[in-house]
Amino acid sequence: MAQSKGWVRRYFKAFCKGFFVAVPVAVTFLDRVACVARVEGASMQPSLNPGGSQSSDVVLLNHWKVRNFEVQRGDIVSLVSPKNPEQKIIKRVIALEGDIVKTMGHKNRYVKVPRGHIWVEGDHHGHSFDSNSFGPVSLGLLHAHATHILWPPERWQKLESVLPPERLLVQREAE
Template sequence: MAHFLPVVLVHLGMAQSQGWVRRCLKAFCKGFFVAVPVAVTFLDRVACVARVEGASSRPSLNPGGSQSSDVVLLNHWKVRNFEVQRGDIVSLVSPKNPEQKIIKRVIALEGDIVRTIGHKNRLVKVPRGHMWVEGDHHGHSFDSNSFGPVSLGLLHAHATHILWPPERWQRLESILPPERSPLQTGEK
């Protein structure tokens, strides 16, 4: 009998550890299947981060040129009703390549008349449901001066903060350069 008792205790201990592993695995699966959809929804509807590449938004973003890339917080929630202001830095789907997102500054809104830089028309009245966007680094930016007014439906997010590198951590202000102000503003 004394010889049989340790074998029973070993089996009992293994059963208890298997029960613990099973409970932990079950809890992990429940948490995983709740956390993943919540995280995906948050990143798709509320906010996410993105690395800004290129020189088109210098000096506001990537002032160091190709040596560094700013990482920005993109707020999806803020543009859910397509409400933007002149001066906002926004992320949008490229009108020329739907696979690409671009980041530009809103210069003019629907009804505004804007003086263009190198566009086929010297003056453009922004149509209803559209905006005029430009990079801060004129001449090095593929923007509305190349493709015209952009539909608000292509709006992806509003860039609100620089998160990286740490020495550039700051809130992005919605500032419209005075030389890029619309000649005449529309109804907004």
């Protein structure tokens, strides 16, 4: 009986040591390197959630790539909503700082993206709450870069950084 209690005690002690090492490592990884997120809504159709409300894509979010605000036109990014800091949204980067973009429904027909900001839009115009509603977004609100669709299995793929042909830039500021 004493021998079985010793085994349980050793097991419990080893479990606790592993737990107290694994949890901080896992939290750090999920916070600083990568995590997964479920995409809800129709704003990024057809790139994400092409099946509408009956399906939700699950994407891999890479925190590492945006740590130095390294984004390109066409990247799909996760960011803190400028209107609701409790919410994260996922959109496509249309323009970078210094770019002049032709808007779609914004109060100004053309907008020059200020320094330290980006212009983001959903792929499904008219069903997206994006920069056309709230203007350029501060780079400080960037959360992660969406790199792959992980679920459902039949949609597993790498997400490409492409600008829709109708969203090409009006002008890029001379560097």
